Amino acid sequence: EVQLLESGGDLVQPGGSLRLSCGASGFPFSTEAMSWVRQAPGKGLEWVSAISGHSLSILYADSVKGRFTISRDNSKNTVYLQMNSLRVDDTAVYYCAKGSQLTPTEYLQHWGQGTLVTVSS
Amino acid sequence: DIQMTQSPSAMSASVGDRVTITCRASQGIHNYLAWFQHKPGKAPKRLIYSASNLESGVPSRFSGSGFGTEFTLTISSLQPEDFATYYCLQHNNYPVTFGQGTRLETK
Numbered sequence: 001e002v003q004l005l006e007s008g009g010d011l012v013q014p015g016g017s018l019r020l021s022c023g024a025s026g027f028p029f030s031t032e033a034m035s036w037v038r039q040a041p042g043k044g045l046e047w048v049s050a051i052s053g054h055s056l057s058i059l060y061a062d063s064v065k066g067r068f069t070i071s072r073d074n075s076k077n078t079v080y081l082q083m084n085s086l087r088v089d090d091t092a093v094y095y096c097a098k099g100s101q102l103t104p105t106e107y108l109q110h111w112g113q114g115t116l117v118t119v120s121s
Numbered sequence: 122d123i124q125m126t127q128s129p130s131a132m133s134a135s136v137g138d139r140v141t142i143t144c145r146a147s148q149g150i151h152n153y154l155a156w157f158q159h160k161p162g163k164a165p166k167r168l169i170y171s172a173s174n175l176e177s178g179v180p181s182r183f184s185g186s187g188f189g190t191e192f193t194l195t196i197s198s199l200q201p202e203d204f205a206t207y208y209c210l211q212h213n214n215y216p217v218t219f220g221q222g223t224r225l226e227t228k
Contacts, residue, residue: 037165045208045210047216047217047219050215061216104155104171104212105170108155108212109167109176111164111165113163
């Protein structure tokens with residue numbers, strides 16, 4: 001059974017930093033692309049970033065480019081999202097999800113339960 | 122970026138109703154289109170992939186259709202557990218983009 005578990009969400013001041021983690025199990029982690037998707041309060045879903053299985057392809061939404069860094073440790077079955085220069089509008093529930101957009105049968109088929117990031121003074 | 126225009130943004134319906142939600146892409150995306158159901162406090166749930174393929178375990182009252190720029194999600198007979206927010210997602214190009222969502226409420 002595929003399981004994804006996010007952690008690291010917290011209350012942080014504007015301009016601060018936070019690192020989210022997503023632990024994975026139930027599938028061959030190193031072969032799977034992973035993504036982060038967020039939902040701000042009262043808003044819709046927004047794709048944030050994606051990373052291929054061996055980190056050769058990394059992509060970001062324009063809204064986070066230059067501030068967020070996605071990475072992974074395949075030995076720990078974990079993907080990370082380092083968030084710097086946080087802004088109030090980064091407040092959201094952050095989800096990790098698995099799959100490559102080039103493999104429609106599996107793309108974003110499985111999601112974690114999310115972790116809440118609140119940016120406020 | 123490809124814009125996904127989803128309509129309606131909200132609707133009221135009753136148990137047993139037939140419901141149709143539409144997504145229009147700003148440019149052709151072949152069939153790289155998925156539909157998700159999202160309930161408060163839960164992870165989004167994928168219902169449909171490749172525009173018309175039903176996810177395993179999803180009731181057959183859900184169906185999807187379309188290709189290119191016009192897509193629809195249909196719920197043939199609404200059940201109490203279907204009241205939620207629905208999103209389309211295009212993944213033909215990066216950045217992948219979601220529709221703005223359709224909030225389905227009980228009438």
